[in-house]
Amino acid sequence: MKQLLSKKIGLVFIIIQFLLTVGLIGLILYVDILPEKYLLVIAVVLIFLLAYTFFSQMAKKMYIVGRVLSGIFCVIIIVGAAYLWRGFQAINNMSDVDIKVDEVSAIVLVEDPAQSVDEAVDYEFGILKDIGREYTDSMLNNLETELGKKLLTKEYDDAVSLVDALYSKEIKVIIFNEAFREMITELHENFETETRVLGNHQIETVVNITEEEDKVVENDDFKKPFIIYCSGIDTYGKISKTSRSDVNIVAVVNPETAQILLINTPRDYYVPLSISNGKCDKLTHAGIYGVDVSVETLEMLYDIDIDYYARVNFSGLTDIVDALGGVKVYSDFTFTSDWGPSFKEGYNEVNGKQALAFCRERHHLGSGDLQRGINHQHMITAIIDKATSPAVLKNFNKLMDSVEGAFETNMKTKKITKFVKMQMDENPKWNIESMSAGGTGGKTYTYSMPGQRSYVMYPDEDTISEIKDAIKTILDGKKLKKNKDKEDGKDKDKDTGKDSNETKKSGE
Numbered sequence: 001m002k003q004l005l006s007k008k009i010g011l012v013f014i015i016i017q018f019l020l021t022v023g024l025i026g027l028i029l030y031v032d033i034l035p036e037k038y039l040l041v042i043a044v045v046l047i048f049l050l051a052y053t054f055f056s057q058m059a060k061k062m063y064i065v066g067r068v069l070s071g072i073f074c075v076i077i078i079v080g081a082a083y084l085w086r087g088f089q090a091i092n093n094m095s096d097v098d099i100k101v102d103e104v105s106a107i108v109l110v111e112d113p114a115q116s117v118d119e120a121v122d123y124e125f126g127i128l129k130d131i132g133r134e135y136t137d138s139m140l141n142n143l144e145t146e147l148g149k150k151l152l153t154k155e156y157d158d159a160v161s162l163v164d165a166l167y168s169k170e171i172k173v174i175i176f177n178e179a180f181r182e183m184i185t186e187l188h189e190n191f192e193t194e195t196r197v198l199g200n201h202q203i204e205t206v207v208n209i210t211e212e213e214d215k216v217v218e219n220d221d222f223k224k225p226f227i228i229y230c231s232g233i234d235t236y237g238k239i240s241k242t243s244r245s246d247v248n249i250v251a252v253v254n255p256e257t258a259q260i261l262l263i264n265t266p267r268d269y270y271v272p273l274s275i276s277n278g279k280c281d282k283l284t285h286a287g288i289y290g291v292d293v294s295v296e297t298l299e300m301l302y303d304i305d306i307d308y309y310a311r312v313n314f315s316g317l318t319d320i321v322d323a324l325g326g327v328k329v330y331s332d333f334t335f336t337s338d339w340g341p342s343f344k345e346g347y348n349e350v351n352g353k354q355a356l357a358f359c360r361e362r363h364h365l366g367s368g369d370l371q372r373g374i375n376h377q378h379m380i381t382a383i384i385d386k387a388t389s390p391a392v393l394k395n396f397n398k399l400m401d402s403v404e405g406a407f408e409t410n411m412k413t414k415k416i417t418k419f420v421k422m423q424m425d426e427n428p429k430w431n432i433e434s435m436s437a438g439g440t441g442g443k444t445y446t447y448s449m450p451g452q453r454s455y456v457m458y459p460d461e462d463t464i465s466e467i468k469d470a471i472k473t474i475l476d477g478k479k480l481k482k483n484k485d486k487e488d489g490k491d492k493d494k495d496t497g498k499d500s501n502e503t504k505k506s507g508e
Helices: 002-006 008-031 036-056 063-094 133-147 159-167 178-185 213-219 283-289 291-302 314-323 352-360 369-387 390-406 413-426 461-475 484-488 498-506
Strands: 099-109 124-128 152-156 173-177 195-206 226-233 247-254 259-264 270-272 280-282 308-313 327-331 346-350 407-409 431-436 439-445 453-459
Touching (some): 063 407, 099 133, 124 133, 178 283, 226 291, 247 291, 247 461, 259 461, 270 453, 291 461
Parallel strands (some): 259 431
Antiparallel strands (some): 308 407, 327 346
């Protein structure tokens, strides 16, 4: 001991290594993401290394080697702790998100002389009469407080009528919820360049999906089956911003039996929204009113309780797949996408750009948007397969950055870490099955666009019943019988979906 104390530098190394060792073990316990068997091995190894470097520095001939090894071990511990903390922070940042953001703007035609809301204070403001009125009123109240004046308004039944009134110069400025922008730009292709935003206002609202979530996390068995709604939005910017949902997949998960059922519901499915008082609309339009409306609408359709939701920035798919080092995705058909890449029937190795093209394509597919939804299921399966393999560690930091920018969920951090822990501990081979809701194409009026006929898909009750039965089978812990027609995505009796290409012409 006297010899060790005389070597002050060595003592410093030992103290640093000891503190780092204790810190890493404490971090592992705090994060609670590693199985106990791994924690025990890591603790034993760390204690052994600490003891080895301690006693080696007591020896006359080994103290230099011990000092060098202590430095190396310190670096390894720091790197390991950094990786662990980075992963936990990524999960924490994208989980427990229960806020939706509505952005409402004051918009004029681009040639209008007004350059700010102050200069439009004497204009008549066009507003929506009923749809999303709480957001319109919030914007109006904010403007009237800022301007110190009561604004003159004129009401319109829907967003299309509102924008048409602006173009016809019936009114000079409109209060416009940006969630409608994508829908409007399909009717007015140059809306982005023909109009100008004078000012905007953001409203944050708490999304209540699972009322007893805190209790569930603490007390419930993490292997209990659950249902999660996956919403894919083809937008940039903040994921919590309300917008149409082009991808609507319900995932029924049973950790006990290692089964996942992915259910695709076409974006044009003609169903009553939870807020429409029985009036039908396209499923994609539910997202305009918030992810909670999409969840409630699908709950009504399939008679289920959805526990969680996850929103994915569709454009971020490129970064996620690249960070995984590419994935192997199955294609039911050979086709060339609008964006260039071609795919063969069977398995295809794809990078991020190719993956995005694969998921976005519908014009060169026989069943249009219906097959696009099936392709989304294939891509989810490919990503899960790659993400649960050891290869994911190679580009770990890059993957975490990609996921943080493209994914958010209301599932609690602790719930997610439990599943990661289970995956590492048991390494189950997940059996992933897919189903798609079928229907018949047609044109009619919708809740969000009551003044214009749009392409819709009328639900097929037989496929809805089949999906309900399959959901019950998974939740009951039974094995799902495979349906070859559903696996191949070639159910000839259902709608081909070719009319979905008329979307651009009709405005939706």
